[in-house]
Amino acid sequence: MPRPKVHPSQRQRAAEACNFCRASKKRCSATVPCTACQRRGIGDSCHLTHRPRGFRAAPLPLPHPPRTRASAPAPEQVPGSPSGGDCVRRAVSDGIGMFVHVKLTRQPLVYIGEAASLSFLQLIRDTVTAQIGPSQFSHNEKRDSMLEMEPSAAESSGLGTASCNIDLEGSLLYTRTFEAATGGLLDVFGPTEIEDLLVKTKTDEAQSLNPCQHASIDLVIAIGAQCKSPLEAQQVGPPYFRQAQQRAFAGMLEDPNVDMVRAFLLMAFYMLGHCRRNTAFMYLGIAARAAVALGMHSPHSYTDLKDPVHRLHIWMSLCVLDMLVSSILGRPPATAGLRAELDAAIIGSNSSSATRQSPRTAGLFASYEILTIINESIEALYGRKVSSTITVEPYLSKIEAWSKRLPSFLRNPLTTRGDASTQKAATDSIHVACLYYFAITLVTRPVLISRLTSRPDVSTPSSSPLASACLDAGVYLIQACSEAHKSGLLLGNMCILKALIFAAGLILGFDMFAKKELDYEVEVAFRSAKDVLDFLGVQSPQASHYSEILGLLSNAIMKRRMELSSRPRSKYVGKLFSFNREGHSDHDDSAGNDEALTFDDRINVLRGWDGLELSQWDSFPFFNPRAFGF
Template structure:
């Protein structure tokens, strides 16, 4: 006899389990947060597995002092009473009230990461790791998506490269001596160094550099040799940022080679603050020299030296503003290391060396709020802590939660609300042009880092939303059954996707303003990676739209303009320029295809019969065989005029002149035939 049916209200088993308990196959209490998640300290992320109305969930009574949703922590030095009003505001990037976000995000399905880690090859053929948070992983996803919709192209074919583009190291001997570079030239290069690293590094000021080290006096003691290596590397970074003429190139290579030689002479034996400075400078230089793997390893040495010197163990509350300048110098060096290490790790998608050393509560030193000697450095440091939290919360898991994304965006908005005015605009009242350029570039670096953090938070949701949008667009233009069910966009995912696109637009608009003012340097090692990430986001958005957005198109072309300028002396920027240019061609082809499909759908009674340049479409006859042939025609044959002008309708090849793109011939002979054979819509074409 079967067991009598138990009413749901009388069941001992929870009607809905949380995501964590369901994944671990453990009994869930059904309350949110549940007992298991509360004991393990993850109550904030405890969400129901299925989207059910709030009335169907049993809510655990909360004490009055404990909020339902944990608000983001207010940075030290900020007034706590402003936190509630700040959270309740409507933020610039479109994030609604966090309390509403948490409720909506808990009912939105988690987004599975569609970007995957990649193993590329370095110059020596060794396989190197690139994580799923990296722009190169997002690029591979974008290539696959473009191939799926328009077929093989130069953009998708370029994805066959499995090498991580790096420049060769220069070990050739230069016919150059220190006397060839005057004292004024060295000072000018050091000023350029301060502009290039503004907002990222604060190792010393121009006033701290003694004239004896800038001159031709040979250092005697080990300490003097160490500081001389620091000056050499500063001069090399400054020369790297100047136009790439033979004299500047000689200065750059000579001073970096000498500084590197002095760095490896005897300083690796004992950790010191100067050792950290030297390896931070060498890492920054290697980023500009298109050698990211070397830069990543140098940052590891600097991080190990910081751990040996106990930088991570300094208690934030133990340092007061009136302490000696040595403590402030120590904290400035620590913040510089955190900023550069966390930025490079997020760009490459690799584990950070400094992240395990950070305190769990992520508090900044107490002197920051009291005596911010460098507001750009302080703002970048606070932002780097949030960036590390973004990587841990969103990219260390298999899926991204909309609730976590809302909380992270709220922290970013609170950070932006407290930016000082000096970082929001650059006053032109400075008497010294070099100081004006340094502050402008520093503000641009801070702003672009913020927009890059927003892109990292929202990009998984952009991928999901645009994939659904592409599916709906294809369905609306196809001749399939109108009653066929098509996927719907999740409102929370669409909102986060819009924030991703807006952040990319704001970043490129900021860079374009600085570029048009003539203040950009010739080598911007971090900025080119930011621009590439933003351009990929906008390119994906443009590819997924049937209409044109003039603002997005303008800033996308602006990204090409900046990369073209940087490509003159940066192989990495030149590679980025090549990729984005081919993406632009793929977008143009997608728009032509969509326009042709839309025109064919609305104009069923008329077709083009004559063209001076292209082969006109063959008019249909009323014979049964022609109708059957038309039905069974492959997409390649039916759209050969629009997408494949080098093929006749019968599939036979014809000899044509390769098209010109930006003055370069389109290399059809470089296409790999196995790439073409992997697409099912080419299976019926016997000539390919």
Template sequence: MDVGIPPMASNPRLLDFTTMARPKVHPANRLRASTACTACRASKKRCSGYFPCTNCIHKGRGRLCTPFKSLTDASTHSRPLPVSRPAEETPQTWSGQAVGLHSPSRSHCDDIATPNCEFETLQAGSHSPEATHRTHPRMLRNLQGEKVYVGKAASLSFLQLLRDTVMQHIGPSQFSHNVRNEDMLETEAHHDLLNFSEERCTADEKDRFIRHYDAVTRGFLNLGCGDDTLSASTSPTEPESDREKTKAAIIDLTVAIGAQSCPNDPQTVQIEQFYFARGRCRAFANMLEDPSLDLVRVFLLMSFYMLGACRRNTAFMYLGVASRAAVALGLQADSLGPMGREEGNEACERSQVWMSLCVLDLLVSSILGRPSSISPLLPDKRREPRWTGITPPDSGLVASYHLSLILDEIMSRLYTEKAASTEEAESLLRKLNGWSESLPQSLRRSSLGLDDQGVAQSRTIESMHVACSYHYAVILVTRPFLISALSVRLARLHQSLSTNEPTEMPEEDPAHSRLAAACIDSAVYMLQTCMEVHQSGLLLRNMCILIAFIFAAALVLGFSMFSHRDLDPETDEAYRGALTILRVLSLRSAQAAHYLEITTMLEAAIVQQRRRLSAQVRQQRNKYVSRIFSLSDSPVTPPRQTGEDEQASTATPLLTQSIPSYSWLQSDDGTAAVTPPMVDGTLFDWEGMDLPLWDSFPFLIESSTM
């Protein structure tokens, strides 16, 4: 029987088109590594792109895992080294130290090396021109199942990279496998039908909540409302005109934010939800028909409240409405310099509202890694703050405003490119250095000696917000170099502990080492500042922006601790301070509770990594004796467990063998000791930001088939 050629194969062009064509894949979703190791390239296996890679670690040849070096690629893609700077362009110093902040106490930073994807083309002691971004954008899902974008500058993207790294070096753990879905952690919105004509608290209680609002927003917001506007006694019960409704909404929202920052009790939670719901209803009464300065204030307040309520996507959208209303009013055309005392009240209010909008919008955009709606409206030539001899009316807001302008430059100059340049990073650090040197003394001095405790608390929180914003900006500048440096540190550490013949170590890059040290030091300084405020008893119970700062700093320190064999007491103490603050804030904030869960699991992975490295050092040091029996390594099946024993044994076996239990996380009866916040009258279930791994590793596939 004669078998004919299929009609499709009779046309070679048609065959090639139908068999070879495939849909385009977005660069952010591509899983192919930019550089493969020599072994994976020879065996034509997919390489994870980290060194040692997953395949080599799994097969016990991690010491031999090196990036594939192609002579053609090296000659084609090699770039000329940057010309050395003249003496007059030496980076400015921070308190007498170089830009890298290479503190003498940071002895563990001496063995930070260059990025593993670049060391083969660099000479020893040379400056690499850039560090390739290894954090990637994420697409998560909101409560409605819609995909939402999280950029590579976000802490969530850095968290995913850290999970992948931990997975490669210690295998499955609670930190790397705490992955339930791709949902972005958000709480349910409240849409209860309430009787808004009745007040839920007295005028004195309102004034107390408004004072809490003033403290929790110091350094971020100053809407220029005045004491008369933010007075509970002057608010009409039933406003009639749209203007009166908007002003009444401002009072309701300030009360809601103040109640949100108070300790967690059912009555305060009801007051918070009631006044926010009424303020939002009054804000939408005229359906945004007419832009006004009060309308910008209302949406800024609603955005800040939503950040504290763990509704960051909603807060981001409210900021967009506020920015469009501000553009319609021409706030961007006003003077952007520091406020002068000779300005009129109206010009002063417009300037305060515009600076508050810039600060909150640029901070939230950097935290989520999303483009800012304010950024295109900022001037090209941005003025440096000049406060010598004078103090602006709101020094905290003005300082945060000028810092937000530098933060916008960080996002546009570092995170819009494929790689971060060391020259750009040092230039931005010099700008941050100049900003810090221009700070007025009122933001540097302690206010604990004041007789009025309320004023002392507000000023202390204002100084803390400004200082932590500065440290967060430094972390964003230097974190790409920290990632590159610590990746090679792990490779060097793995090779140094190898029992076989030593191989050539990747060369260390001084420029990346200094920037990585600055990132670690900035995280330590931020957490030390927050711990001092916490120990003084002045920390409020829900501080939405501060929670994001603390989480970013904790991830940086966790990565450093995981990548080093020796202990650094100062770094370990700062990391424990982050856990302490998150534990306190978790009683009122769902965001802090989830961050506490993640950082606690990271701490467990660090303990496991340190024990593994100590065992390897011990084995390398003493070749004459070994341990021959251990219950944790016994393959004997344990007795059958029932009841509470089964509930207590659900943890990952890898962690239960090698780390102590955390008594504050789990009580004797297996229940959580830290009570999650109440949402809609029920306990909030943490299903949120646990992000899935990007790759399918060999031991994952094997374990899934068992």
């Protein structure tokens, strides 16, 4: 029988949520402004739509019934891992990685590889369950949701393009924010190309621009609005993106050109900030195939061009974003196997020239080189499942050599002036520095996991420096982002940094859960990661979800420390009598009480507890493919 309808006076949740709480899937007080928006400082833009429920995000009719989980290839049920974790369903596949569900209407299966932070998160959840049993971190209603945003009704129907009427001055302001947001990652316009295109779009010369040129300018404004403020991200960004989307697909991809490559590259970047990583991954694939059709991967296509440098920078920008997104998701890049010839013939020679040292393009070249090393290491360490000191150290040597070639202005950007150029220079340096730390964590993470999960009596002195390097890199990455946040240099939406901060936070949290002693620097950095994600979470529901995961991991760490600190110091005596009966409470009660513990409480917990002792996990640092939702 269906559950009886709850009387309005007995409801524990509001029947209607405001626009921001609905988008971020947070509990709303249903007041205007609501308490959540007041806490975020965006109370002025809080409003209730009072739309009828039948209008909301109804699934579009399909030409055939969607494939459900039951109709997908059934994963094989296997016993739980030797560590005592819950039973997991292993996908029937010889490939590496796992197939996971995205919380969308059609619930497709998507691939997440071993190097992805989502795979590492699942490993941590299994470890936590094995050590302390079920907890809010490992077993909660959102554990299978990584918050891929669903398209709104306006996006699906293509409505809302009528509000794209920002004047030239306002467009130029969004351009400055766009340049800061993409600093160190993308360089797809000439020095004055954006301004020239903007002027043309406001005059009769707009007829001379092709649809993809129009789309590129729309995307500059959309990305700038997305990163500027929550209100502009909702009111300005989506209409301009939908208009750009319609223009990019106007020719049905029949006549590829460089402008098409640039447009789909920018669409992918916007989708990353919109919490739609799989859509961004698809757009990158379209851009990559269009680039290959134009021969942008071949040195011979750069010989008879008026502006080969601009064409080269678009190709490099495509490779940078493709390699970066693929490394975050653990997937093969669309440009894999296409870069070697051009690297040797053109990019390698330009790296030592004045182009490599120019403040405008130095960040792009630096990001391209470090991401090339990252993808090589992922293939060697995670793709082939080979992890040892002998295989790790050569990649660390490459990373060190790369860092020594960085120009001084990337290491120490000038941040005294508070103008747009200062923020762009700072973002260039932050992106490059975080990619450096991210590279070290990816290379050394398998060693850290092996060390933390080995027996206490097993000595691994040769691995200790590598494990320490992983922790140091995670701490430095978070410290760099935290300092930038405190200096006011971070934009409201940093689509790449939120993923890198989350990956570093998981490493520090796993170390805190496993180690005997407390490390103050690691503890502070872990808290700082959550603080920065909370700041980014105002405009990014994904960053807010990342922060929530780290908060639940922090509660699990506290629970383990409390349990281990209460163990007797000697086997000859036990606690016979106590008025405190909290130790007999259920797991659910203790998990709920963990949320009240503060950071200072965590620091003052008694020390001296055993390690994980998970030597029976003979598959560490790699584990079998899994099927779970995200």
